[in-house]
Amino acid sequence: MTSKPEAPVNLQNLAETLIAAARRAGADQADALAMHGRSVSIDTRAGALEHAERAEGVEIGLRVLIGGRQASVAASEHSEATIRDMAERAVVMAREAPVDDNLGLADPDQLAAERDATGLELADDQPDPQPDHLQQLALRAEAAALSRKGISQVEAANASFSRRNLWLAASNGFSAGYERSTHAISTVAITGEGLGMERDYAAESRIWAADLPEPEEIGLLAADRTLDRAGSRKPPTGAFPILYDRRVAASLIGHLLSAVNGAAIARGASWLRKALDEQVLPAGMDLIEDPHRLRYPSSRPFDAEGLATFRRKIIEDGVLKGWTLDLATGRKLGMDSTASAARGLASAPSPTNSNVILTPGDRTQQQLIADMGQGLLVTSMLGASVNGTTGDYSRGAAGFWVENGQIAYPVNECTIAGNLRDMLMTLIAADDALPWRGSEVPSLLVEGMTVAGA
Structure with a gap:
């Protein structure tokens, strides 16, 4: 009915x-x-x-x-x-x-x-x-x-x-x-x-x-x-671990999802275009899409081409299992649609994701801060320079500087940079993902990025 x-x-x-x-x-x-x-x-x-x-x-x-x-x-x-x-x-x-x-x-x-x-x-x-x-x-x-x-x-x-x-x-x-x-x-x-x-x-x-x-x-x-941001200043420059707070961690996974989108794959314009069935996240991490979560923002019974949506593993145990496809990109790649089509009133269908969940870790954010020793906790981001073909990544950031495993002072006006393929392979997830989000992603620790500050 x-x-x-x-x-x-x-x-x-x-x-x-x-x-x-x-x-x-x-x-x-x-x-x-x-x-x-x-x-x-x-x-x-x-x-x-x-x-x-x-x-x-x-x-x-x-x-x-x-x-x-x-x-x-x-x-x-x-x-x-x-x-x-x-x-x-x-x-x-x-x-x-x-x-x-x-x-x-x-x-x-x-x-x-x-x-x-x-x-x-x-x-x-x-x-x-x-x-x-x-x-x-x-x-x-x-x-x-x-x-x-x-x-x-x-x-x-x-x-x-x-x-x-x-x-x-x-x-x-x-x-x-x-x-x-x-x-x-x-x-x-x-x-x-x-x-x-x-x-x-x-x-x-x-x-x-x-x-x-x-x-x-x-x-x-x-x-x-x-109030926590009062007295912000620039951090030092160098190579440090970066902890993405759960407020912004979904942006990292968003870059990954863009790279496995069928539209980018069909154009050959993705830094993961040759990574099918390869390790792209640490072992033990799954990235699941579930369009049938009750009361969730992007749940839907069918996609914009009338296909039945379904739960699937985009990444399983760190291994990339498939692209995100609509009918046209699926045909170009010789694959079935993943029922991922979305469209606007004046636009043709294109692939998108509905409710993604990243496997959480078993440590709190505070424990990850203690483990990182010295580095940057990022709580907000602005601007972006991401090369979709190579995965080279650079973004403006603000947050808190960490010294001796503790938050030392708030920081602003800095840039963080790295390569997404390398960054994602070092992820350590916290246990603090929030519900009700279209991307349910916990805080994520990334090893060895470049911070450009003072």
């Missing part, structure tokens, strides 16, 4: 109407997305409302395929005339596109049989929160941050909510949809003034409001993180 989203327009009918229009306009194949979304965002500052934003609308997207050529179009209006014009324009565009014989919809026998997302609990079943309730959440987070001595101001406290319904239809017979909700609270706190000013933040989001931490917890965490 297909789960039909509740929306002011019939999204299923809208998506299927787009397909029919595309076929009439001359498309060989077509798929379409129809989406209805509504959101409310409230910012407070100095104990009062700073900014309020509300949005609601229906958007549609259409992809057409003609003889190995494709084109995508989108619109925020869905009249009969708009749909007809979209279909005709997409067909004209597709006829001018380059040929790629790997393009094409799934065969009907490849399509997901189970299309109901209800069991994944992707949408809060409680009524949508009202703006005054969101404002109170933001005010509570702000007040908690300001209650810490030394916090000079709260740059922003925010509470927001969104609910989105989507329907995917295709000319191969696929037609299904689901609903997703998001609740979020965030706070940015400031300490000091002028050149001595430091800021930090805390933020949490959940599908269900009942799973969110209290706003006071988020405000206090933002304040404590900010």
